[in-house]
Amino acid sequence: MIFIYLKRVQKQRTKISTMDEIITVESLQYDFSFIRAATDNFSDKLGEGGFGPVYKGTFPNGQEVAVKRLSKESSQGEVEFKNEVLLLAKLQHRNLVRLLGFCYEREERLLIYEFVPNSSLSNFLSDNTKRALLNWGSRYNIIYGIVRGLNYLHEESQHRIIHRDLKASNILLDAAMNAKISDFGTARLFASDQTQADTSKVVGTYGYMAPEYVANGHFSAKSDVYSFGVIVLEVVSGQKNRSFHVGEDVADLRTYAWQNWNQGTALNLIDPALRGGPSDMIMKCIHIGLLCVQEDEASRPTMASVGAMLISSSASLPQPSKPAFFMESTGIRDTSSSLEQNSESTESDQSNATNGHSSRNEASITEPYPR
Numbered sequence: 121m122i123f124i125y126l127k128r129v130q131k132q133r134t135k136i137s138t139m140d141e142i143i144t145v146e147s148l149q150y151d152f153s154f155i156r157a158a159t160d161n162f163s164d165k166l167g168e169g170g171f172g173p174v175y176k177g178t179f180p181n182g183q184e185v186a187v188k189r190l191s192k193e194s195s196q197g198e199v200e201f202k203n204e205v206l207l208l209a210k211l212q213h214r215n216l217v218r219l220l221g222f223c224y225e226r227e228e229r230l231l232i233y234e235f236v237p238n239s240s241l242s243n244f245l246s247d248n249t250k251r252a253l254l255n256w257g258s259r260y261n262i263i264y265g266i267v268r269g270l271n272y273l274h275e276e277s278q279h280r281i282i283h284r285d286l287k288a289s290n291i292l293l294d295a296a297m298n299a300k301i302s303d304f305g306t307a308r309l310f311a312s313d314q315t316q317a318d319t320s321k322v323v324g325t326y327g328y329m330a331p332e333y334v335a336n337g338h339f340s341a342k343s344d345v346y347s348f349g350v351i352v353l354e355v356v357s358g359q360k361n362r363s364f365h366v367g368e369d370v371a372d373l374r375t376y377a378w379q380n381w382n383q384g385t386a387l388n389l390i391d392p393a394l395r396g397g398p399s400d401m402i403m404k405c406i407h408i409g410l411l412c413v414q415e416d417e418a419s420r421p422t423m424a425s426v427g428a429m430l431i432s433s434s435a436s437l438p439q440p441s442k443p444a445f446f447m448e449s450t451g452i453r454d455t456s457s458s459l460e461q462n463s464e465s466t467e468s469d470q471s472n473a474t475n476g477h478s479s480r481n482e483a484s485i486t487e488p489y490p491r
C-alpha cells in the first residue's frame with residue numbers, strides 16, 4: 121500500500137507536461153486503491169452522465185481531478201480499452217478537458233480528468249443569475265474556444281475524432297471562463313456492437329443531433345458542426361434548446377432563429393442580458409449558427425471555416441438554408457418530440473461514415489445582416 125502510494129506520488133511529480141513527452145499506457149495507469157483514496161472513497165459526486173457518475177478527487181500533490189466511473193456496459197477488452205485511452209490522452213489542447221489517466225481493474229473502469237472548476241455552459245444557461253454574468257466578451261470567448269477545440273479534434277490532431285455528443289453540458293468552463301470540451305471520444309470506449317437499449321443513450325443527445333445522425337446513424341465532422349450550431353444559438357439567446365420559449369410559447373430554437381432571420385428580426389433572438397453588446401458581432405454569430413444547423417450536411421461549414429468567419433472582419437457569408445426540424449410557425453412543439461419522450465439522449469452507435477471532408481461552405485456573397 122505504501123509502495124503504491126509512493127509510486128503514484130512519483131508519477132505526479134513527473135507528470136506529462138508537453139506533447140513531445142512519450143505517453144505510455146503505464147504512465148497513465150492508476151491503481152484503484154489510489155483513486156479510491158484520492159476521491160475519499162468516491163464521496164464527492166459532481167454529477168452523473170450517460171457513461172456513469174463523476175467524482176471529485178485530489179491527488180497527494182494537491183492536483184484536483186474528476187474521476188469518471190464508467191458503467192459496467194463498457195465491456196471492451198483490456199487491450200482495446202487501453203489503446204483508446206492512450207489515443208485520447210494524446211489529444212491535448214487548451215480547449216479540451218485533459219485525460220490524465222485511467223484505472224482498469226476487475227470490474228472497474230475509471231477515467232481520470234483534469235478538474236475544471238466552473239461547471240458547464242449548460243449550468244450557466246440554466247441559471248438566470250449565472251447567465252446574467254456572461255457578457256458578450258465571455259460568450260464570444262466560449263464560442264471561439266469551442267471552435268478551436270473542435271477544429272483540433274476534426275483536423276489538427278493525429279487522429280480524426282468526431283465528438284458525437286457535443287452539447288452545452290459537455291462544455292466545461294475553467295477558472296478564466298475558457299471553454300473546455302469534455303467527453304470527446306468517450307463513446308469509443310464502449311463496444312461498438314452494444315445492443316443494450318440504455319447503452320445507445322450515451323452516443324447522442326436529442327436536440328443537438330444532426331438529422332442524418334437521427335435518421336440513420338450516419339455521423340461525420342458535419343454532425344458535430346450541427347451540434348455546435350445549436351450551442352451557438354443557445355449562447356446568443358441565453359436559452360437552452362430543450363426549454364426554449366418566447367413569452368408563454370414553447371418554440372423550437374432553430375426554427376425561431378430561422379424565421380426571425382428571414383423576417384429581418386433576428387435581434388429578437390438575442391438574450392436581453394446582452395443589450396448594449398456589439399450587435400454586428402452577435403448577428404454574425406447567429407448567422408454562423410444558422411449555417412451550421414442547415415439541413416443539408418454538405419452546406420454546413422467546417423470548423424476551420426467557422427474559425428475564419430469569426431475572426432475575419434470582412435467575411436462575406438453565404439445565406440443559410442432551412443435548418444433541420446423546421447416548423448412553419450413557432451409556438452408549436454417540434455414534430456419529433458415523441459422521439460424526445462422515449463429517448464432523452466439517443467442514437468445507436470452505428471456509424472456508416474467518419475469522413476468529415478464534405479464540401480466546404482465557402483463564403484461568397486456579402487450580405488448585410490437583416491435587422
Ligand SMILES: Nc1ncnc2c1ncn2[C@@H]1O[C@H](COP(=O)(O)OP(=O)(O)OP(=O)(O)O)[C@@H](O)[C@H]1O
Nearest residue numbers: 166167168169170171174186233234235236240289
Ligand atoms: N473534468 C471535469 N471537471 C469538473 N466537473 C466535471 C468534469 N467532467 C464532468 N464533470 C461534471 O460531472 C457531471 C457529469 O458529467 P458527464 O460528462 O458524465 O455527464 P453529462 O455531460 O452531464 O451528460 P452526458 O454523459 O450525457 O454527456 C457534470 O455535472 C459535469 O459538469
